[in-house]
Amino acid sequence: MSDRLADIHAIREVVALYCRGVDRLDLELVRQAYHSDGIDHHTGFDGTVDEFVPWLAKSLEFLVGTMHFIGNHHVDFVGDDVAISETYLMATHWGKPEQEQTNFTTGARYVDHMERRGGRWAIAERWAVREWTRPDVFVAPERPGPRGRRDADDPLSVLLKRFGL
Template sequence: MVGPDAADPSRTTDDPGPPTDAGQTPDAGRPAQSARATDPATLARLVDVEAIRDVVRHYCRGIDRMDLALVRSCYHPDAIDDHGTFVGTVDEYLAWVERLLGRYDATFHLVANQLVEVEGDLARSETYGIAHHRSSDPDPKLNLTIGFRFLDRFERRDANGWRIARRVATTEWVQAVTPEQAWPIPDGIGVGRRGPDDPLYGLVPGFPTHGA
């Protein structure tokens, strides 16, 4: 295809082209955008945001794999967790959630929107998510899908980086899954497991199976 520059001999390769409606050439503003993308403060913020999101994702893995050491590593030692029916310290929360998880055969936490706001060594994070809870017991209370938000105060205190200092978990909606809605997993299909026998941990020998 022949472009407009080839059709118009009066145009040179250095000609930026006609002005836009705003009186600027098509390339106007690009250097400023590029400079912002490589600005050290902007890059540092992006690194912080991703690190905070990683903590939330590791928390979800810890809960679903019942890896309580990994869950613990997501919190500062003096953190407070407020799950509505429970409010307490990290140690108290781990004892409570271990009993709670024992009611189910499996849980499955999905995170969606994550808004992270960073100010120095403090951050506020809002995570939307959906948590599936499944049990072989047909009791609807043991087969729930819950829409939730994690509202977290993150602090960076030492070389361990960002950790949760306070969490408030809100319940946005709850749906019960009836036996008629469930479908058995066929034999021979790989399934997730709680603990180090989950297929994830065998993918790369030497990778840790628990949080530090």
């Protein structure tokens, strides 16, 4: 059973890695979440990971930021090295104030065909299933303080670099 718990944890880490990559605009992290021959099905996209990453970069370039919250997560194993992972999430997207159409939150599920290859769990095929979307209105921060960034000056990036990670 402990091996299965380690597998579940590793699979959940793949999902978290993907979300961090999107939110920090670190497309190499996004790519790492997939096997090299991985397939993705998103709203407006179907194709290989090599096609998905540039499509995602273009989709995110007009946004100021995104934030993914991972919720319920369940894994069904199909043998030792294949699993079906379902992850509930909410993802908020925001652009500049004049770009109202870019400000929305969506409820979705990642339905992932995961495989362990060479000891590494990663996405073989993903369906990003959108359940609902609602428009959002964003306001300026109420006070000065730390803000998320999508570059090397983000507090997480600074801290990771400080410790050589």
